[in-house]
């Protein structure tokens with residue numbers, strides 16, 4: 001009997017890093033559930049992947065969102081083996097004047113929805129042989145940057161969750177790890193750069209600040225996710241892999 005392909009849910013796969021993770025896991029042979037709000041970009045990615053891919057259009061912050069996504073994955077592919085909690089929104093602003101609604105929206109998307117997606121996927125995994133959950137965090141979970149306090153707080157929360165969830169879910173053979181990218185060339189990055197009056201100079205300074213001399217490409221992040229989802233990482237849980245060109249090694 002041939003083994004069935006594993007099933008991966010990738011949230012925020014309608015853009016940037018998530019789309020590249022979906023492509024990479026699909027190339028690795030997994031069935032992919034592409035999750036995002038943009039039906040146009042989601043269906044385009046599924047068409048590009050061709051087979052073994054399903055788009056589930058959902059807002060992760062909706063009360064039923066995470067449960068419905070896991071249910072659609074089970075309905076279509078039979079189970080969930082891998083969850084990549086990648087969807088997030090950026091937030092920049094002067095810490096002392098950030099309005100409460102912006103704080104709440106950022107936490108709701110980057111933390112509350114991600115925890116609820118973990119719950120929904122892990123409930124399915126516990127009915128089978130286990131699985132792998134990979135939370136996409138950020139170098140800002142460890143490095144402080146002025147103006148990014150709210151965003152970095154959400155990423156620090158997800159790193160802490162990764163460790164506790166790994167311990168709690170280990171008896172169910174569910175591994176939980178994080179991948180912490182540095183600056184990565186995606187719409188989130190280019191939209192932010194477009195707001196800067198001196199973007200070219202800032203880009204040069206960014207590259208000069210990174211030991212490997214360049215910002216990350218989405219494929220760099222996808223390669224780490226591919227490893228953590230693979231049998232080669234069977235004994236790795238509760239940790240975070242930095243993908244930031246050596247930024248934090250300094």
Ligand code: NAP
Pocket residue numbers: 011012013014015016017018035036037038039041058059060061085086087088089109136137138139180181182183184185186187188189
């Ligand atoms: P991006 O291009 O802005 O994509 C974000 C994705 O999240 C989109 O697919 C978006 O879907 C989805 N999303 C956001 N809110 C959602 C919601 N409420 N419901 C469903 N989907 C939602 O971002 P990216 O740069 O690829 O970032 C991906 C991950 O890497 C994020 O966790 C980010 O924090 C992290 N990261 C990025 C960088 C960087 O420099 N780019 C650095 C460190 C960490 P729709 O567009 O369909 O709404």
